[in-house]
Amino acid sequence: MPGNRFNAYQNHGVGIGLRIPHYEHIFARKPVVDWFEIISENYMIDAGRPLATLDRILEQYRVVQHGVSMYFGSVTAPDPEHLRRLKQLVRRTKTPWLSDHLCWGSVDGTYTHDLLPLPYTWEAVERTAERVRRVQDFLEIPVAVENVSSYAAFTASEMTEWDFLTEVVERADCGILLDVNNIYVSAMNHEFNPMDYVNAVPAHRVAQIHIAGHSKYEKYILDTHDHPVIDPVWDLYARAIERCGPRPTLLEWDDHIPSFDEVHAEALKANRYLHGQAPELVEAAR
Template sequence: MSVQQPLPIPAQAGIGLRSHHYREILEEPPPVAWMEAHPENYFGEGGAPLRILERIRGSYPLSFHGVGLSLGSTDPIDSTHLRKLKALLDRFQPTFVSEHLSWSSVDGRFFNDLLPLPYTEESLDLVCAKIDEIQTELQRSMLIENVTRYLTWRDSTIPEGEFMAEVVRRTGCGILLDLNNVYVNAVNFHLDPVKFLDAIPPDAVQEIHLAGFDRIGRWLVDTHGQPVYPEVWSLYEWALHHFGPRPTLIEWDTNLPPLAVLVEQATHADAMLGARHATTV
């Protein structure tokens, strides 16, 4: 059964929907404002995942966060993938649909990773053309997410924040701002996270992600397998003052904890959002 209109997502905290927590969510819906799902997990034409998503959609606004469009690849957009995504959007009408500003494929062969782009004029032209194509097909705007990286490209000539700002200007898309990714990149490459954030158009930021990382040797690795670190909470506080309150997701994908831990993290984000709301009234 189709949902006719997207439900608005308030500037409050949500959690990522994972199958590990399906039963608990259905039996006792947690006190969070919204949920985010990976649409690729629901590309099947029937079965339990779609039935469960329909039940959850009856109680919560949804955001869809994609992992498979490979925006930065020179491969053409996968028309089958895009068709399935469009059908899912038409059926569930999520408030947001987002994708990573990365690439994952060469000659139709996919890597199990979200690889960083060289930030060049050539990449900018390619990414903008793909986003235009996707938005035209989906008949709606999308959000792009900044990703972590563990290398830099010698050919890059445009700072990452400015690159994203120009993508927004050319395509009219929005930004899903992942603050854990900002922090991880800043530590790994000795960058100033505020300089990156200052380049982002505030009105373009429509959703924020918070997550945890692991330390492996000298590297921080974006594992989504730990609670949000204090340093990321501090960056989040700065971002709320700079951008204003935004819908905020607690993202946790590995080493999944009990649902109550996700709710606790979301409650902490809500307290910070509430404090920021109070100062802007």
């Protein structure tokens, strides 16, 4: 079954991130797209062109919200204004579920605007799960947390990243936005087998999957979302689908953005893996 309670039982298919360079094409050509993912923060404003554009999109397409600054792992409490604006946007978009990252990024009211990794400690598990719960209760829709790409590991860590993710989502009773590109990036940066990660994730909690490209440097990989998806990431995706069954899938492309058709074609490659997953095979693969 493609849907579960963490994605409001939706079978969204394959979508792409809604990006400004594609607006003109979308409005002029009205391409058939299963769904768009929006970055919530780009629309958490009072009025103006971004919201008017979003309303036009909402008239024709399904939209799911994805945030970049909820910072579930930050020790300081979320900004009430942030939560108020986010809920306002949730009501506007009627997003069936909402995602943000398993990371931190602000402390004492100062924001880094980055997705900083968490130490995988029991203290972090408890604090993060509590915050996810509070946000989910406030927003009154299912929340999925996304694993981030990371470039640093902490001496304080007491478990693997996949164990940490599992502990947080079980305690928060929330969904997972499984980013298989982020798993690959972190695996290369931290020297673990990415397939171990995909095999360990609680498959029944996966609400959505992200795919993307990245940039390889001499000593590390950076999650830049500016390239096509590489084969090893497709392999992780294939395994994730094998374990989870078809899940709403989204291609992220944020820099050096090619034409709409090119981005969409890259995303649609996911259909090679999404179709033909018999339920009994999925059950066996878990």
